[in-house]
Amino acid sequence: MTHILHRQTGHSYPVAASAQGVIIRDSAGKEYIDASGGAAVSCLGHGHPDVLAAMHEQLDRLAYAHTSFFTSQVAEALADDLIAHAPRGIGRVFYVSGGSEAVEAALKLARQYFVERGELERRYIVARYQSYHGITLGALAVGSREWQRQQFGPLLIETHHVSPVYEYRGRRADEMPQAYSERLARELEAKIEELGGGNVIAFVAETVVGATLGAVAAVPGYFGRVREICDRHGVLLILDEVMCGMGRTGTLHACEQEGISPDLIAIAKGLGGGYAPIGALLMQEKIFATIAKGSGAFQHSHTYMGHPLACTAALAVQQVIRRDDLLANVRRQGSHLARRCASVSAIMPSLATCAGAACFRGSNWCTIAAPRSRSIQR
Ligand SMILES: Cc1ncc(COP(=O)(O)O)c(C=O)c1O
Numbered sequence: 001m002t003h004i005l006h007r008q009t010g011h012s013y014p015v016a017a018s019a020q021g022v023i024i025r026d027s028a029g030k031e032y033i034d035a036s037g038g039a040a041v042s043c044l045g046h047g048h049p050d051v052l053a054a055m056h057e058q059l060d061r062l063a064y065a066h067t068s069f070f071t072s073q074v075a076e077a078l079a080d081d082l083i084a085h086a087p088r089g090i091g092r093v094f095y096v097s098g099g100s101e102a103v104e105a106a107l108k109l110a111r112q113y114f115v116e117r118g119e120l121e122r123r124y125i126v127a128r129y130q131s132y133h134g135i136t137l138g139a140l141a142v143g144s145r146e147w148q149r150q151q152f153g154p155l156l157i158e159t160h161h162v163s164p165v166y167e168y169r170g171r172r173a174d175e176m177p178q179a180y181s182e183r184l185a186r187e188l189e190a191k192i193e194e195l196g197g198g199n200v201i202a203f204v205a206e207t208v209v210g211a212t213l214g215a216v217a218a219v220p221g222y223f224g225r226v227r228e229i230c231d232r233h234g235v236l237l238i239l240d241e242v243m244c245g246m247g248r249t250g251t252l253h254a255c256e257q258e259g260i261s262p263d264l265i266a267i268a269k270g271l272g273g274g275y276a277p278i279g280a281l282l283m284q285e286k287i288f289a290t291i292a293k294g295s296g297a298f299q300h301s302h303t304y305m306g307h308p309l310a311c312t313a314a315l316a317v318q319q320v321i322r323r324d325d326l327l328a329n330v331r332r333q334g335s336h337l338a339r340r341c342a343s344v345s346a347i348m349p350s351l352a353t354c355a356g357a358a359c360f361r362g363s364n365w366c367t368i369a370a371p372r373s374r375s376i377q378r
Pocket of ligand 1: 039098099100101103132133134135206210211240241242243244268269
């Protein structure tokens with residue numbers, strides 16, 4: 001008998017008792033290979049000694065200080081690190097505790113940005129079908145998992161959806177990838193024009209679609225066109241890289257491979273690698289500057305934002321990824337997976353669609369976990 005409202009009430013869950021590397025052991029001693037790192041979270045595997053050491057040390061020093069009154073050394077250091085490696089123009093970080101919170105914060109910051117600029121009529125969000133952006137009301141509204149949205153419909157903000165980039169199903173047999181990309185870009189622009197360009201706050205998309213399509217990257221050129229369209233209408237581009245970001249595709253941010261810089265990027269999952277609940281919203285300096293010159297405060301906060309222990313975990317994870325050159329490993333493993341998918345697809349085309357689609361065009365999609373080596377010098 002459990003007193004927890006688990007994800008499925010009728011299901012009996014094994015008790016995870018310990019974990020090391022890719023293995024999770026339950027309380028009966030049974031071992032499980034955590035091949036996907038949970039929901040694309042445990043990018044360094046379990047029990048990484050460097051991350052644990054950093055967390056232990058931080059815990060002995062400072063566990064919590066409320067962000068209304070204090071900042072912390074580690075929160076500042078993590079922000080410095082994230083900004084130093086962020087796409088062009090990204091200048092500030094807003095901390096949260098997970099992916100949904102990051103998306104929620106993105107939607108609110110985007111709206112507040114326009115309020116501060118006096119563009120009060122901007123009220124619509126455009127997003128894509130077959131996307132998942134999280135489970136809180138704002139994030140659920142912009143996502144399109146109908147089975148999760150349906151009963152909460154009356155509570156959701158108005159969002160307009162356009163087609164995803166789903167080449168396998170969406171591209172016509174007589175259509176080249178570039179023409180397909182152009183068709184989707186025109187659909188987005190038509191939607192923005194239908195709503196009135198000056199009424200739209202943002203376009204939200206996963207750079208590589210995760211949970212709802214299964215590792216599907218955009219066709220080349222798509223995000224470049226999206227960026228142009230957003231700029232033309234003054235609409236913010238919010239990329240949700242909660243699942244595909246922080247190294248999972250072989251570059252720290254998946255959008256680096258698209259050659260564009262969004263206005264806002266939501267990150268989580270691999271940011272803390274499962275060692276602590278942490279997410280973040282990265283923003284263009286112009287957005288920060290607008291708030292700073294205007295009201296001076298983002299009207300949004302959480303008690304646990306910037307939690308020192310979570311920031312410590314995230315900083316240590318990022319340092320290990322860089323020190324051990326794990327992104328090169330992602331690229332290597334991604335190319336290997338792409339080759340294998342290609343060979344399978346020759347025999348069984350339908351088997352090699354999703355994971356393969358991400359790999360075939362250079363977006364690698366795999367767990368970073370690599371053999372451990374040196375420890376971090378602090
Ligand atoms: C792309 C994307 N955005 C947002 C979320 C929500 O993140 P969380 O479950 O941490 O709230 C997820 C979770 O799977 C996700 O894949």
